[in-house]
Amino acid sequence: TAPDTRGLRGEVVYFTGDPFLVGDGALTHHEDGLVVVRNGMITAVGPYREVADALPAGAPVDHHRDHLISAGFVDAHVHYSQTGAIASYGGRLMEWLEEHVYPEEQRLGDPAEARGAARFFVDELLRNGTTTALAFAATYPGSVDALLEETHRRGMRMIAGKVMMDRDAPPGLLDTAQRAYDDSRALLDRWQGRGRTGYAVTPRFAPSCTPAELEAAGALWKEHPDVHVHTHLSESADEVAQVRELFPERDGYLDVYDHHGLVGRRAVFAHGVHVTPAERDRLHAAGAALVHCPTSNLFLGSGLFDLEEAKDRRRPIPVGLGTDVGAGTSFSLLATMNEAYKVAALRSFPLPATRLFHLATLGGAEALDLADRIGTLTPGHEADVVVLDPRATPLLEFRTARAESLEEKLFVLATLGDDRAVKATYIAGRPQYERPAP
Ligand code: GUN
Ligand code: ZN
The missing domain is CATH 2.30.40.10 (Urease, subunit C, domain 1)
Structure with a gap:
């Protein structure tokens, strides 16, 4: 032809x-x-x-x-399974997840519901100029298939994964370490490198995962180091305190992931609002990325991401911009830049448009280790x-x-x-x- x-x-x-x-x-x-x-x-x-x-x-x-x-635009952190939970009133992170997110994600156990959600989500990305996303699906393997069939059909470069979570949520949303490993591996085999599709090993976050679940995630990544790891890190102060209680033997939040072999290049951590200087050093040394999600951080009152520290020339960390819908309040990376500017203003950090557009394009590609392609x-x-x-x-x-x-x-x-x-x-x-x- x-x-x-x-x-x-x-x-x-x-x-x-x-x-x-x-x-x-x-x-x-x-x-x-x-x-x-x-x-x-x-x-x-x-x-x-x-x-x-x-x-x-x-x-x-x-x-x-x-x-x-x-x-x-590159949306470096978003939950396709939470479109229906956007603009849900009230609560900080943990209450908000329980009240609004977990019920919504359970709907995606129905394949027809998942296909409808995927179609709407992808249309919304394109209407907003977003051409690549790193996306959370729900626990159900079919929810990953629904999204990736839709993006594959449209030729989009997309990375997604099945949420791995085996505690502290409604039973219908939980898997087990073995199920999480088996289902993730089957999805990875089906999707990684198919057209422009990539897979991400996706433990929800440390509070939703027993050590066995995190071990399963780490084992899978070790066997398939070409895929991504996608999770949340230090989004809210309460969450950081909870992780300290759940994992007293670990030296902080990032160390929980590190201990299970989940910190390295192509590991992408959403938020990092409350990371410590030592954790920033570790992220830099490992080549792992953070994703700044300002509309979400403001909506949930999680805190003000320290972009200046993250991009410190002495030990820069790759940083992408994420909408984090449904905690995020817009699919637009332009609207997200607007809020990123204001968060930086509250920290007296200058953030000219050149930097904002970089975060939403090449910066996001670098955070996803895709800068040679997009x-x-x-x-x-x-x-x-x-x-x-x-x-x-x-x-x-x-x-x-x-x-x-x-x-x-x-x-x-x-x-x-x-x-x-x-x-x-x-x-x-x-x-x-x-x-x-x-
Ligand atoms: N931490 C763990 N799960 C989630 C989620 O779905 N949304 C946000 N904003 N933070 C999380
Ligand atoms: Zn998120």
Whole structure:
């Protein structure tokens, strides 16, 4: 078959480095730029006048005039099983899980319910310009199949896993260490490396897992070190205290995971709001990642993530941005950037838009150890793209007209933008979402 080649023309922005470490030079900008895509991969990028030659005669060009073209957003921590629990009132983490999350997740034991939830979730990702996510499913293996069948069908790069949990929740949501191991292994065999799909060994968090459950997770990762580990770490102060009581023999929360062989490259820890300096050292040395989930941390009153410490140049930790829906209050990485800025403001840490967009694109890809494939628009990367409209709403239009620099335009989008600012989302070079005409 003939190669499928197309050009995406517009104001192109992408990262070639980490602005937390190397400054603004990490961002490349072509005011009238062109991204050339062939068979799902980016083959050229640059100023339109210089790169147009790379397009074969007759290849279609989608001209997104006055729009920004960016790498698709990476949601580095989200629960697809909790869409129905978003905006559920009341309580901090532990009460909120019991009251709202555990009942909701039990619904996904029904395969038809899981398929419906998966379809809605994936539509919502695409409407928000999110092209890759690292997702929790529910305990039930069928809930993983439902999500990954949906994303595989649409050609998305997606990583998900079955929740492993064997204590402290309704019986219908629990497995056992043996079941968790067997079910996870079967899912991993089915999904890891199938198309663009990856598997994550997903122990819920230390309070939901007996030592035997964590041991099963560690054993599975040891046998399949190419997959991810995905869990929660030090989200709330009460949770940290509970882990101390449950695991008195361990030297803190991260050490519980470490002891079971769950800390290393491709281990992704959501939150880390209350990690200690020694735990940051350990995360850095291990190459493990944290995911900042500001809308969730504010919603549950969990605390203010210390991004400055996490990105300290002397021992940087890869950090992605997560919506953490259902504790998170939006699927939009733009809305999540807005809250990340405010959390940083409360800590007097400057967070310019360049850094915010990095967290949501290449930073997330780095946190998932996927930076060689996604997160930017340089040749050799997969063509997952979001097209953003800086004039999507009357207020955005009014404010963007006053923006005097790219940084300012991006900051206005990060502060005022949401799903309305997403004009189109491309997966592997093909439009999978286009905003309906008003
Ligand atoms: N910690 C363990 N499980 C969860 C969850 O579902 N949501 C959040 N926010 N934190 C958790
Ligand atoms: Zn979470």
